[in-house]
Amino acid sequence: MSDDLDRIRQRIDIVDLVGQKVTLSQRGKTWKGLCPFHDDKNPSFQVNRELGRYRCWACGAQGDIFNWVMETQRLTFTEAMHELAAMAGIKLTKGAERTTPSQREAEDALMALALKFYREQLDKASRALEYCEERGFDRQIRNYWELGYAPSLGDALAQRIKKEGLSLTLAQSLSLLDKDAGGSFFDRFRGRLMVAIRDERSRLVGFGGRILGDGQPKYINSAENPVFQKGRLLYGLHRAKEPMSKGEPAVLVEGYFDVVACHRAGLTTAVAPLGTSLTEDQVRLLSRWTNQVNVLLDGDEAGLKAAERAMEMLIPAGLAPRIITLPSGDDPDTILRREGADGLKSRVAEGKSGLEFRLWLLERRKSPESREFWQELAELIAKNADPLQSETWIEKYAPRFPGVKDALAKRTALREMVTSHRPAPAARSRRREAPKAPRGRRMFTELHSAEIRILSALTESHLVPQADTALREASLWETPMAEKFRAAYLRMAPDRAPQEPLSAWIHTLDDEDFKSFLAWHADKASLLDPEAQEKEIEGAMDRLRERAEARRLRDQMVEPEWDTEALRQLTDRARRLKRGDEAKSETDDDLFA
Structure with a gap:
């Protein structure tokens, strides 16, 4: 299946795909527009054609062409894969396709032939056209909804299918035909106004038929089959x-x-x-x-x-x-x-x-004079989570509450009845969860600047070997976010650095934040020459090693067996390392300028 996914990625241009729903304008290597996943006022949505990725830096929506189709069309991954494969003109290999390409093509050909046949017959059927006129179905509406007519002749469609050289047996399995005891095929739909039934992706999967004149059943659908599942x-x-x-x-x-x-x-x-x-x-x-x-x-x-x-x-x-x-x-x-x-x-x-x-139904079905009416009314109002709305309903029905004359007493009695049907409130924790903020660029603040420099080197092919070396040195990495990115990289490249450019392997990473991090940095062209870039990465690695050494020394200083002089020497060394790290931090360029 991975070969199929790669072929689809190569064939589908993410800018063209996203551009069908979002107005995009080019900004350097990327394209920008208003995010379709939230109420975006300033363009915060970015698409990278080279990497095949999109990202909103405000709400955090991100992904590739498969994620885009899944999110915008509400499809599963498998459905999105089939949708994109059809768009790209790619026939999926065995294992990816649920039916063989030839079988699906044969099914679609038969369904298309049946639809064409029914629509041709409608123009010849005066009785069906009269019915359409009575219902207000003019030609435009009939064409838009693909209405047709199945003639009363027993095997008119069967004969047409046979003439076109298509399979009568497959037509039977698609519920277009039935077979009599003698083995002869005949039309399932006869003497009916026909309605084409398509699934949410517009594939023609079945038909419905309404009888014209007397007869039962008034409506019938295609029978259940692998293509048509009415539920x-x-x-x-x-x-x-x-x-x-x-x-x-x-x-x-x-x-x-x-x-x-x-x-x-x-x-x-x-x-x-x-x-x-x-x-x-x-x-x-x-x-x-x-x-x-x-x-x-x-x-x-x-x-x-x-x-x-x-x-x-x-x-x-x-x-x-x-x-x-x-x-x-x-x-x-x-x-x-x-x-x-x-x-x-x-x-x-x-x-x-x-x-x-529910309250309207209650009044239709039970008398306000009965105790059952008020018990059910109280139960319904008690289930309502909005106390103001509940009070409105109590005020509305209280004047009709039986057995009590005083207006205030009526409201009080009904309110008490409603309260008695409410469940006891659950114990609430005093702790309040902080709302989850969009990831956006905030993920970068969770990384040390030297970690950012090394990780971003993965976007430059000539720096990948250096970055790979650093990523395999476990003691260098300090922040949880860097550890997360490092783990994702090693799962993708467990043995050696990738030899291909970033665009060839970014989609194989299993961490969406890391993908977005790399996509963002891939758009930022360095002003340094390759040699200077390599020195910059070496410097970042040295800084991380120094910080790792400082952490090790701090851990040693808490050991009880160290004497006073040894502790003093360790403290001085840790301070020197810290001063050096701070001095280097002061010379860092603004990563987000």
Whole structure:
């Protein structure tokens, strides 16, 4: 796999890749821009083309092309590798590919043929076109959402696949065809308006079909297969992920045409499960792109129960849901047709928080005259972490509290009931953890100046042998940060110094801080000639040896068996070493000028 990664690195230019999302301007050897990972006002984001690295010196975000794709597209490493390989036109070797290139190409060819076939058939099917017109799907919308039509003829697609010389057996495994008892292939989808289903990376993985006219089931999807796993897909995510990544909350709806209706209204983050209740995998997909979800399901009792289940899955995953309650019998499409885009948007903007929705459901399902209503109300309010918000709800419901006439007594009774349902507060430590500061250039302040000089020598090929010698001398290194960098270097080069330039081996280091340190110094051209640079490194090594000797002497001075004269001599020697080190420090150039 390492060969595959190297080929991808060689083929993908990190400046071009990052430049697709960030406006970059060249500054010397590097490119700068506003960091996409935090609210950056002054350009603190830097990209080094030669080393294939990016780094934000404000928030600490850093990495290579694989990290970039993982972070900006919310992919795993394997997914990012496949994405970049496809971008670079590289076929991954066996072991890196989950399927052979020829198999994937054959699958994609069959799916593309089926989509082309369905879209051609739609233009010939007057009944399907009439249905589209009724739903407001003009040609532009049909093309954008890749709508098609599966004719009622039993084997029209099978015949087309056979004519094109593609595999009927593979088409069956992709759920395009079925086989009868006699062994003949026939079309799985017949007499249905077809919807193309793509995964979040826009690969065509399946189809959904809505029957036109009477008949059941109204909707069917591709059957489960290695390419299509509906519990791991969200319809429309390939189009919704971009606005989600810019901070817009997701809109979770019930079906394909609800997604289409929302996008038509300008709610371009709408997605839908594929005929199933929301799954954990689908929640994880959402969490890659957003931390807020507007749940916009049908207004009937089944839709409310589905919204309740969705909320119970979203909150533990760290997603903040808001529930939009539509009138019974309505869905996003009917609202769009009756109230227009602004009407649908305004309803989404009026969504209820999780607690508001639970309280609203409680009032629908139980009478305020019952004790159960007030017990459940108190439990719900008690779970709310915000005391001011809890008090607001107590004030709202207290006037209706039964059995008490005085307004103050009503509030007091309800407040006590809420308090009784709160868990006892956990013991809190008096110690407060200091917030973690971004690493940025601060890592350099954790190193001695002589350590910085030697470590930075790794960026110059002619100085690497000297730096390597120093890095293999364990007693030289003083600070924890230097020890960390030294350990990372020796893991990368356990036996000898690297012979290749820095750009060839920096990505093999397993310490991100060390990579950033080297990338920063690689951009700083030395004004000294090579001979002077070598002397500078020798001087830094001498200083570290002197400091190591001073530490050794200090350790010896605490030994009880030393007599007074010996201690005096050790003390004088330690002072001379210290004075010499301080004098040399005064002549150091400003490393960050």
